[in-house]
Amino acid sequence: MFLKNFPFAGLLVAALAGPVCAAEEIRIATGHGAISQTALSVLHEAYRRIGITVYDTATRADQSLLDANRGELDGLPARVAGLELKYPNLIRVPVAVVTVDAMVFGNRTPLALHGWESLRPYRIGILKGVQYAEDGTRGMKVDVFADNTQLFTKLESEEIDFAVATRIEGVLKMRELRTRKVTMLEPPLAKVVLYHYLNASHRDLVPKITASLAAMEHEGRMRHILQQTLARMLEETRASGTKKQ
Incomplete structure (x- = not known):
């Protein structure tokens, strides 16, 4: 500290x-x-x-x-x-x-999560301008969204396979949108x-x-x-x- x-x-x-x-x-x-x-x-x-x-x-x-x-x-x-x-x-x-947890959120696509490289075969959604997500998914198949509403709506509709967001923002957005397919995967990708x-x-x-x-x-x-x-x-x-x- x-x-x-x-x-x-x-x-x-x-x-x-x-x-x-x-x-x-x-x-x-x-x-x-x-x-x-x-x-x-x-x-x-x-x-x-x-x-x-x-x-x-x-x-x-x-x-x-x-x-x-x-x-x-x-x-x-x-x-x-x-x-x-x-x-x-x-x-x-x-x-x-x-200090926040960077998390992966998925729909119905199975995934054994072992760090950022686990995401490489899939289509990933992140927020524009969020540096840790841009760095972690560099070189992958990435769709960039303006806000978490767009990000989680696309994930719920299965237009992307996984989304990267912080734990608290993901949980709040899932509750707000009342998603049915979206789940949060453990463990965290990183402490940010x-x-x-x-x-x-x-x-x-x-x-x-x-x-x-x-x-x-x-x-x-x-x-x-x-x-x-x-x-x-x-x-x-x-x-x-x-x-x-």
């Missing part, structure tokens, strides 16, 4: 020693997915602790990368490490915001650790938001917010399904 490598007290000293941040508000990309929403719940509080208001800007996953790199958005809520190598104007805040990114124009914020997130992690506040947000989403999905009956 981050706190094992960087003493908590040192982070706070480094953050408080610098000048007061000029920014009073920032715009962070968001989507309708559970992972984005849970990360934003954490970031709203983390930035509030350092006197900055976060405004969510709805943008597609692929477009948000380009917008944040150009500075048209100030940051991204939850992305894999390494994006800074491809998008040089992005800076990764080194405290993980969310996701980080907050800022445009380089806000590099002065990095030590401060790093310290704020580290404090929330140390307090157990980060985990509490994530659990609350996911529980609310599950309840909303359950209530929505009940109304449709």
